[in-house]
Amino acid sequence: MKLRIALHGDRRTAKNTRGRPFCGLGAFVGTGATQRAHVYTAANLDEITIDSHKRMDGARLAKQFEVDMCMVNGGRYWLMDEQDVQGGDVVNFDGVNLLYGGEMTAAEMTAQMQTPYAPNLIYRNTNWIWHAGTPVHLIREPNGTVWVMQEYTKDVDPSLTLDNLHQVGGKLMSLPKGWVFETKVLTKELSLNTARCDGWAAIMRDELHCTYQGCGYGADTSANYVP
Template sequence: MNMTKIAARHLLVMAFAAALVAPAAAQDAPKLSVPAALRNVRYCEIIAVRRERLTLNVEVYNTLGLNFCPAEAWGKLDAKALAKERKLTAVKLNGPRYWTIDMIEAQGATASGKIEHFGGVPMVLRATLSTKLWQGSVGDKFYTPNVVKRTTVFHYRAGRPVYELVSPKGEVYMMQSYAQIVDATLTMDDLPKLGERLKLPKGWTFRTRVLTDDYALTADGTAYVINDEMYNSYQRQTK
């Protein structure tokens, strides 16, 4: 599929998502469309955790398509207060983040998730996952895969840099976003030398390379995602 067709499909998918946003107007939800070029675009996530016996059921909400995670409103959010208000086991504030992909396609529930308001920040449900209590919820363990249920294609364009972690087994995880959670000053310009700052587990390596061809990182219902200790996130290649 060439980039023109991909872009057209992307616009159709996001137009559908935007249509689903419309009924939320009464809640004063902004109606921003997803930028065509996502690289270095700011967003934030809320990770909502609900325990059911020995299982942690997690919903991941994202500002993409609704707003760019306004700093003032985001800074006022209180994770413990949100968890108490919504009768959740825990709430995690996951951001600010910035995409290191160039374009995204989303399908099914990933494209049309329900909209929730967390304080003054509207968000849309983008992914779900379940883990056992002893495994912790998403992001609790660094360099450990989280199985995330979503249907997405992350597009990386030729000529652009990508940032990758390679496991001892040779599995390649491509960075999908960098975070300003641990280091509020981290920028895209810092990423090529990120490996010098990471305390990589034995056998892991970090690398930067420039793509010679377009690459589509696909999650057909399931994505395997890891975080480094700075909460930068990476998705495993499946081909």
């Protein structure tokens, strides 16, 4: 494998990230239950357009970097207001600079992309910040777990925009019984910092392929409070 897998170096911060397009890639290594997906994300949002991912050829990149498979993830928009991240190496994938950001089991990454409302774990050192006075889009479980939408996509519903995400709830036809979609305006800053829970984040997708991070999922303590 011609990739160095490690979180190292200084933290990276990005402000005004709400609504910014980004893309990423999963580099799969190994076979069976031990297969890992090493996760890369845009190193500099100023270099990224909504179509940047189309430049990356997963099959060619897998051969170039001597991994079993590369899965390209693109056409997505961030929803937090600020990011504070410790990553690893920045790698040029077909002209797109991506930062090593963490890892999942390959089974969890595949399930996360294919199965709505199925929580999976990712290891990463990230702090997502939503400012007071800004909207957040939530899914509430009856047990008290809250999922915060961290990114959205137009892949399934091209009509989605930053300004109409409050309407997503009416489009979730497969939402599990008792689960509720809600949009609220924060009265204080919300921080989802994986350093509070040993680097682990719980994530899931809805049927529109929007992605959420969990607050209070199991033993998760990443949130400074549950909104």
